[in-house]
Amino acid sequence: MRVFYHFEFSRRSLVAALAILVPVMVACPGAWAQTDPLPSWNDTTSKQAIVEFVQATTKEGSRTFVPPEERIATFDQDGTLWVEHPIYSQVVYCLERVPDLVKAKPELKDVEPFKTVMSRDREAIAKLPMHDLEKILAATLTGMTVDEFQGQVSKWIASARDPRWKRPYTDLTYQPMQEVLKFLRANGYRTYIVTGGGQDFVRVYAESTYGIPPEQVVGTIGSTTYSYDKDGNPILTKEPKLLLNDNDAGKPEGIHLMIGRRPVFAAGNSTGDQQMIEYTEAGEGPRFGMLILHDDAEREYAYGPANGLPDTKVGTFTQELYDEAMKNGWIVVSMKKDWKRIFSFEP
Structure with a gap:
């Protein structure tokens, strides 16, 4: 049964209501206009591409509609969601753990590379070869x-x-990318971190920092051993045996192993993310590949060496990768041109 409600307004009550509503409308125009889902982005083709892709894949009845269960979006972390220069935050963590390690095992004090780290000689630490860092x-x-x-x-x-x-390192997430994560989730996408960093490390803070629960973090992972502590409680102990190097080709391998669906949307910033984006783009139907180009030395850092930017071993974005992105229609986001602000604490 349809019920109709009838209200009678006197002219005086209507005028009074308008007197209240009009100032609110003027002060809060967003209440009457559609809210911008990406307010920290400049109005460039990159922003337009993201918004149009999400709209196209979530509009029922359209040829580009993606069912909710297939809406998987994967994001690299370092250099894509937060700052990775001058050195990965997890490496900083490991270096800062060395004093506690040496305190527990004094015999390491005079053993390299722990001796160099304990010297606090930054130049010497920066020159440590990969096998010492390992x-x-x-x-x-x-x-x-x-x-x-x-x-x-x-x-x-x-x-x-x-x-x-x-x-705090968790303050150094990119506000424009935080908005992309929220925009995707608001439209039925599940967002995953797929990182070359340690899976257990990132899982500690991913939910509070990005709104991504630990079970949606895929990363480099070592083995664990099941045993019991002295009180008979079951425990898992982390072992120095690599199970998955979640970088380069390891990213699509990790996605298959841990997620079980090919992403529809993938974002990264370096050669380590190339295969993840290639794997994403190889699927049927609408696909979105995106790379972040660090070209803003004033507000963050500038490195490539794509487009003549300074070369780097941390988050390398080669000219070859840039050319592949242009050829395949991937979106290359310029921090300098596409982002109004980089961090949430900026005015």
Whole structure:
């Protein structure tokens, strides 16, 4: 049964109502206009492409409609969602864990590369070869229970500060990318982090920082061993045995292993993300590939070496990758041109 409600307004009550509503309408025009889902983006083709893709894939009845269960979006973390220069935050964590490690194992004090780290000689530390860094990572990321590791990372992430901005690393997420994550989720997409960083490391803060739960973090992962502590409680201990290197070709392998669906949307910033985007784009139907180009030395950092930017070993974006993106129609986001602001704490 249809019910009609009838209201009678006197002229005086109508005028009174308008007197209240008009100032609100003037002060809050967004209440009457459609809210911009990406307010930290400039009105460029990159922003337009993101908005149009989401609209096209979520409009029922359209040829480009993607069913909700297939709306998978994957994001690299370092350099895509937060700052990765001058060195990955997880490497900083490992270096800062060395003093505690040496305190627990004094015999390491005079053993390289721990001796160099304990010297606090930044130039010497920066010159450590990869095999020495791997020793440090193995020593600081394994040998403890999963719960102990989570506690150590939680404590560090709450207290550590980036040397340039003097802020927690979790403050250094890119506001424009946070908006993309929220925009996608608001339209039925599930967002995943697919990172070359440690899976257990990123899972500690992913939900509070990005709104991405730990089960939606895919990363480099080592093995664990099931056993019992002295009180008979079951525990998992982190072992120095690599199960998945979630970088380069490891990213699509990790996606298949951990997610089980090919992404529709993928974003990265370096050669380590190339295969993830290629894998995403190879699927049927609408696909979206995006790369972040760090070309704003004033507000963040500038590195490539694509487009003549300074070369780097951290987050390398080669000219070959740039050319492939242009050829395949991937979106290359210029931090300098496409983003109004980079961090949430900017005015």
